[in-house]
Amino acid sequence: MNFQDSNCFLSNNRINYRGNKYLAIRSDRASFDSNMEEMKMTKARKDARGRALRKGEIQRKSDLKYIYTYTDPLGRRRYIYANDLTELREKEDKLKKDQLDGLDLYVAGKATINDTFDRYMTMKYELQESTRSNYLDNYDRWIRNGFGNKRIADVKYSDVLQFYQNLVKEGKMALNTLDSVHTLLHPTFTLAVRDEIIRRNPSDGIMKELSKSQERIVDADMP
Numbered sequence: 001m002n003f004q005d006s007n008c009f010l011s012n013n014r015i016n017y018r019g020n021k022y023l024a025i026r027s028d029r030a031s032f033d034s035n036m037e038e039m040k041m042t043k044a045r046k047d048a049r050g051r052a053l054r055k056g057e058i059q060r061k062s063d064l065k066y067i068y069t070y071t072d073p074l075g076r077r078r079y080i081y082a083n084d085l086t087e088l089r090e091k092e093d094k095l096k097k098d099q100l101d102g103l104d105l106y107v108a109g110k111a112t113i114n115d116t117f118d119r120y121m122t123m124k125y126e127l128q129e130s131t132r133s134n135y136l137d138n139y140d141r142w143i144r145n146g147f148g149n150k151r152i153a154d155v156k157y158s159d160v161l162q163f164y165q166n167l168v169k170e171g172k173m174a175l176n177t178l179d180s181v182h183t184l185l186h187p188t189f190t191l192a193v194r195d196e197i198i199r200r201n202p203s204d205g206i207m208k209e210l211s212k213s214q215e216r217i218v219d220a221d222m223p
Contacts, residue, residue, distance in 0.1 A: 051085060059085075068092055111197065113155065114148040117188045139184050142167065152192050157202045160185070164210060175210060182207055 046052055047059040047066070058067050066088040068080040080095065082088035111119075117139060124132070139148070147163045167173050167181065182203065189201040 047085060053085075057085075057088065070095070111152055111192075112148060113150055113152050113185070113188065114144055116152050116192050116197070117143075117148065117184065120188050120191045123191075135184060138180055142172075142181050143184065152189070153198055155189075155198075155202050157204075157206070160203045161206055161209065164206060168210070178210070179207065 048064055053059070056069050058069070059065070060067060066082045066085055068082075068088055068091070070078050070080075080088065080091045082091060121132070121135070124135075127135070150159070164178055164181070167178060168175055173181075186201065186203045189198070189203050192198045193201050
């Protein structure tokens with residue numbers, strides 16, 4: 001390497017060094033700006049008294065009430081309201097405990113039909129929103145506030161049969177419409193069987209039994 005080539009080599013190295021140093025400075029500046037932005041966002045997440053708010057917590061400007069937002073197992077947005085932050089945190093803690101207790105109850109076999117259905121629906125991620133909404137509406141209308149409160153481990157074949165018969169006899173629904181209820185309950189019991197919460201599905205064969213009963217009634221009414 002001659003003297004001229006050596007100077008050229010040194011000059012290029014200086015350029016590379018300066019370029020790399022410039023890039024490093026730019027990278028550090030970008031990182032600094034990003035950290036400052038995060039600090040600003042964190043700083044902005046405070047209530048009117050300057051107390052830091054956790055994830056999901058907000059203070060409404062209109063009336064200064066506190067709100068905690070979360071998503072339930074069915075993917076629905078839920079809200080908890082409180083007049084002060086301490087009360088809100090107590091409600092959050094209770095919610096978390098209830099959620100854990102729900103899982104413990106299911107594992108212990110103490111879950112209700114409602115608990116198991118809600119668990120089943122969380123796994124039906126492939127459902128279209130309209131279908132999911134229809135399922136939930138039907139369940140809430142016919143099952144949740146009555147039969148759904150039974151402990152799933154205690155439900156027998158005769159319990160499900162009697163529940164279905166009452167729906168038909170009381171004129172609440174026709175037999176073919178009853179299938180929409182069965183479509184919700186049968187897979188719920190199946191899930192409990194697969195999770196070894198119960199041994200058998202108490203709704204197996206019930207629709208066939210009801211169809212036969214309906215045929216016998218029709219035959220008896222014929223002249």
